[in-house]
Amino acid sequence: xxxxxxxxxxxxxxxxxxxxxxxxxxxxxxxxxxxxxHSEPPAPxxxxxxxxxxxxxxxxxxxxxxxxxxxxxxxxxxxGELVPGEVYSAxxxxxxxxxxxxPVREAMQQLATEGAVEVxxxxxxxxxxxxxxELAELAEVRALIExxxxxxxxxxxxAERWADLRPLAEATATAAARxxxxxYAETDRAFHRAVLALAGNEQLLAVADDLHRRSQxxxxxxxxxxxxxxxxxxxxxxxxxxxxxxxxxxxxSSLVREHFTGAQH
Numbered sequence: 348x349x350x351x352x353x354x355x356x357x358x359x360x361x362x363x364x365x366x367x368x369x370x371x372x373x374x375x376x377x378x379x380x381x382x383x384x385h386s387e388p389p390a391p392x393x394x395x396x397x398x399x400x401x402x403x404x405x406x407x408x409x410x411x412x413x414x415x416x417x418x419x420x421x422x423x424x425x426x427g428e429l430v431p432g433e434v435y436s437a438x439x440x441x442x443x444x445x446x447x448x449x450p451v452r453e454a455m456q457q458l459a460t461e462g463a464v465e466v467x468x469x470x471x472x473x474x475x476x477x478x479x480x481e482l483a484e485l486a487e488v489r490a491l492i493e494x495x496x497x498x499x500x501x502x503x504x505x506a507e508r509w510a511d512l513r514p515l516a517e518a519t520a521t522a523a524a525r526x527x528x529x530x531y532a533e534t535d536r537a538f539h540r541a542v543l544a545l546a547g548n549e550q551l552l553a554v555a556d557d558l559h560r561r562s563q564x565x566x567x568x569x570x571x572x573x574x575x576x577x578x579x580x581x582x583x584x585x586x587x588x589x590x591x592x593x594x595x596x597x598x599x600s601s602l603v604r605e606h607f608t609g610a611q612h
Contacts, residue, residue, distance in 0.1 A: 412446050417454040419444070424463055425563050426529040429474050436471035461557065463564060477564060485562040486607040492555055493539070494603050496546050497591070501599050504545050506592045512541050516584035523581035526574045531581070532563045538584050542591075562607070580606065 420440075423429045437448040437455060444451065455472045458464045464472040515538040522531035536559050543555055583606045590598040 412444075413450040413453050416440075416444055416446070416450055417457055420454055420458060421463075421560070422529045422533075424458075424474070425532045429464075431474045431476040434467050434471050434473045439471075462561060475564070482562060485558055489555070489558050489562065489607050490604050492551070492558070493543065493607075494600050496543060496551065497587075497599055497603055498596050500542070500545050501591045501594050501596055504591070508545065509588050509591045512538065512588060513585070515541050516581075516588055519581040519584050520578070523574075523577040526577065528577065531577055535580070535584075536560065536563070542587075 420429065429435065435455075437451040440451045440455075441448040455464055456466075459466055459472065462475060464474055467473050515534065518534040519531060519538055522534050536556065539559055540552060540556055543552055583602055587599065587602045587606070590602060
């Protein structure tokens with residue numbers, strides 16, 4: 348999406364035709380009536396595989412609707428389809444997903460607690476505009492938490508345990524090679540979570556995962572990540588595993604700090 352003078356308010360672009368097309372995969376009994384749905388940027392849709400990305404609209408199974416929508420919205424944030432500064436209403440997003448506004452509001456409220464969006468009374472949710480300083484601060488906090496943990500793990504975890512994580516590192520490389528930023532964000536988070544999980548501290552995992560997710564939201568003025576940068580970031584995962592296996596603490600510390608700094612683009 349492009350942004351201009353419409354930042355911070357709903358825009359006047361018409362909604363996609365699928366919004367009002369009963370054949371587009373909507374669930375009639377879940378449709379919300381009487382609320383505006385045509386005064387904002389086009390909303391993202393759910394892919395054919397729940398939680399794996401964005402694609403054409405589809406009907407969502409009710410038992411997992413909130414989780415699927417939350418994942419799709421997070422993917423849209425990372426991919427830049429939800430634009431910083433823009434306002435999105437729950438009814439319009441619900442139309443796009445083929446569900447009622449209620450699970451969308453619930454998902455958006457969760458994103459609000461994570462700092463990804465802010466509530467705009469009587470209008471919807473505005474995607475948070477973030478600054479380079481915020482990303483730098485997140486990188487610093489992540490390093491303060493993860494570097495000491497990884498150094499301790501490097502001294503105690505057997506080499507074969509690190510080797511078991513290579514498929515996760517390879518998954519990040521595959522996503523990077525395709526230039527798929529959204530999927531790379533998922534695989535990158537999975538890799539770091541698997542590394543930290545070896546510490547056996549669930550509170551650490553929760554805090555680190557939240558910081559990681561926040562660090563992946565793009566800046567409003569940031570250019571798209573270049574393919575080479577994404578590939579280089581992915582290569583650092585394999586290099587980190589090699590350093591952990593070798594118990595090279597200096598390289599471990601350096602790689603992790605550089606990885607967090609590089610994630611700010």
